[in-house]
Amino acid sequence: MLPVDVYINRRQAYLVLIDNRYGLDKMLKINHIYLENHHISTTQVGNAELLDQFRRDVTRGLLSQPKRLDAKYFYDENGDALFQAIMKSPDYYLTDCELEIFKDRTAQLAQLLHIDQGPIELIELGAGDASKSIHLLRYLANKQIRFRYIPIDISAHILRVLSQELSQQIPGIQIQPETGEYFDSLHRVTAKSTCRKAVLFLGSNIGNMEKNQAAQFLRRLHQMLQPGDFALIGFDLKKNPQTILRAYQDRAGLTSAFNLNLLQRINRELGADFEVKKFQHFQNYDPLSGACRSFLISVDDQLVHLNGISIPFSANEPIDMEISQKFSHRDISDLAFRSGFRRVGALYDQKQWFVDEVWRAK
C-alpha cells in the first residue's frame, strides 16, 4: 500500500492509500501526533507506475536467458513478515552479529561518525524495521544530539511499521520516511538539505549486488555526498561455507518460502498463473567467489502465463533469484578504493563474522 495523498481536516489527518492487492482505495485515519512527527512525502510515484515497473521487470526477467527475478521484489507484506522471521531464525546469523555490534559498540559507532560535530541526518538505505539502527538512534537521543532519521525502503508497509514503532520507542524523534528505490530517494533527500550526512547501509544489503554493480553503486553514493560525510556499511564476511549455506538453506524452510512468495506475489499483482508447488528452492555457496545464490528450479516442463505471454520452463530449469555476496578484507578494501571513500573505522562482532565499516567521503 502506498500513500498517494494527504488530507488534513481539523486535527485529523487522512492518508489515502491504494491497496494494490485488492485494487481498493482506502482512507486511513492517522492521529495528529503521528503526522507532526513525520514528514509525509507526497512526491512519491503513483501506485500504477510502480505496478507497471514491476510488470516490466518481471516480464523482461522471465523472457531472458537464463531466467531471473529481482530480489528487491521479495518485500511485499508477506515478504516483509518472512524476512522478519528469517532475521529471528537461529540459522540466519547475520542479524545477530550486527545487532551485537549496534548494542555493544554504540558509543564507538557514534564517535566514528563524529556525533559531537553538530546536527546530522542519518539516512538508512533499506531500513526495514530498523531493529539494529534503533540502538544508535536511542543513543543519540539520550545524548541530546540533534539528528533527523531518514529511512528509505522499497516497502511502504515496513516503513509504516517502523515509523510507528520508532515514535513510540524514541519520543520526539524526527523521522522522514521515504518509499522508493535507493537513488531516487537519495536524490530527493540530498536536494532538500545541506545538513551533514551519514548513510547507513546495513545487514550486508550490499551483498545483493554483483561485485561490479556494488562498486558502481558505492561510487554513485560517494558522488552524492559532500566531503566529510559518512557511510556506515555492513559486510557479511567469508567464513565456514557450511555456516553460510545453513543461513540460506535454513531448517525451517523460511528462505524457501521467501523465494516462493515472489511467485505468489506475481500471481496476485500481475495475474500470472505460477503453480508454486512446481518450483523448488535451491541454494548454493561458492567459497572461491563468495557468491551465495538462490534459485527456484522448475520441477517439470511447464507453461506459465503472464500478460497474455506463455513462458515455457523445462524440467530443472533455474530462475536466478538472489545473490548474497560474502566478502574478504581484500574485497572490502577494493570496494572502498574503487568508490573513492576513505576507510576510517571498522567494528566487528565477537566471532568476527560480520563487520560494520565506517567510510568517509573525500
Ligand code: AVJ
Ligand atoms: C537483506 C539482502 C541482506 O541477502 O542475506 C535473507 C536477504 N535473503 N535470506 C541477505 C535474504 C535470504 C538478505 N539481505
